Amino acid sequence: MNTPQVVAVTGASGLVGRALVAELEAAGRRVRRLVRRPAQDPAAEVYWQPSAGEIDAAALAGVDAVVHLAGENIAQVPWTTERKRRIVDSRVDGTRLLCETLAGLDDKPEVLVSASAIGFYGHRGDEIVDEESAAGEGFLAETCVKWERATAPAYESGMRVVQLRVGLVLTPEGGLLGKILPLFRWGLGSVLGGGGQAMSWITRRDLVRAFREALDNPALHGAVNGTAPNPVTNREFTKALGRVLNRPTLLPAPAFMLRLAAGEVADEMLLAGARVQPTRLQQTGFEFESPTLEEALRAVLGKRG
Numbered sequence: 001m002n003t004p005q006v007v008a009v010t011g012a013s014g015l016v017g018r019a020l021v022a023e024l025e026a027a028g029r030r031v032r033r034l035v036r037r038p039a040q041d042p043a044a045e046v047y048w049q050p051s052a053g054e055i056d057a058a059a060l061a062g063v064d065a066v067v068h069l070a071g072e073n074i075a076q077v078p079w080t081t082e083r084k085r086r087i088v089d090s091r092v093d094g095t096r097l098l099c100e101t102l103a104g105l106d107d108k109p110e111v112l113v114s115a116s117a118i119g120f121y122g123h124r125g126d127e128i129v130d131e132e133s134a135a136g137e138g139f140l141a142e143t144c145v146k147w148e149r150a151t152a153p154a155y156e157s158g159m160r161v162v163q164l165r166v167g168l169v170l171t172p173e174g175g176l177l178g179k180i181l182p183l184f185r186w187g188l189g190s191v192l193g194g195g196g197q198a199m200s201w202i203t204r205r206d207l208v209r210a211f212r213e214a215l216d217n218p219a220l221h222g223a224v225n226g227t228a229p230n231p232v233t234n235r236e237f238t239k240a241l242g243r244v245l246n247r248p249t250l251l252p253a254p255a256f257m258l259r260l261a262a263g264e265v266a267d268e269m270l271l272a273g274a275r276v277q278p279t280r281l282q283q284t285g286f287e288f289e290s291p292t293l294e295e296a297l298r299a300v301l302g303k304r305g
């Protein structure tokens with residue numbers, strides 16, 4: 001494997017970005033964070049303002065690899081027309097600006113690992129999907145398709161490009177788990193709707209390891225699923241979290257109530273899902289530290305079995 005020593009990272013202050021930067025720096029890599037203010041340390045920061053189409057291309061000179069994580073938070077509700085526009089633009093325009101800039105460098109990075117999401121697959125019921133499966137339908141699927149296509153300038157310039165389709169990230173520090181933990185600890189956890197919708201998840205630790213694998217392993221290119229190999233239903237997830245916390249789980253939260261509270265987000269994120277398999281990661285020999293849900297929840301929450 002190649003080992004890029006200088007890695008530029010967008011979204012470095014986010015839930016995944018913080019952990020990835022810490023992991024890279026602990027491994028002796030030098031990280032340049034892309035920031036939306038004037039760079040204070042040119043050796044460690046690169047100015048960019050994607051909404052304005054601005055980026056300091058010269059500051060990317062000498063970078064071996066780029067990890068692109070930046071994008072508008074999709075979990076904020078409701079999805080107004082303006083919020084949906086920002087969700088799409090932050091991913092598509094930001095990715096295109098970054099990739100066109102990288103493609104124009106005389107000394108281009110060897111690899112770009114650009115985040116995508118398993119929303120690409122849409123709602124697939126009990127169907128098992130992997131990287132060979134077609135895109136689904138809906139706002140998130142359409143957004144992911146545009147997001148991944150925006151990496152084309154980097155790919156066409158000869159860079160190795162990986163689109164890491166991220167699943168539900170398990171960490172108590174944020175994301176869905178961080179939001180619902182208080183409810184479960186108060187004994188108010190419940191199944192969402194019918195509970196049969198699939199949840200394809202991954203611990204933040206394994207996701208960071210998957211990003212490192214994508215950076216370092218030249219065998220990985222194109223779409224790569226960033227999920228653990230054992231997806232569950234929402235009902236199974238709810239029961240497992242209740243067991244780990246030793247708390248009861250109540251009657252289901254009816255779908256109509258979720259739609260009243262969250263609108264389109266309920267149908268796209270809470271009541272829908274896909275059984276995603278990380279086929280390409282596993283083909284490289286990648287081993288998950290937490291391959292099954294209950295052991296993953298115990299690991300991230302510090303609970304012994």
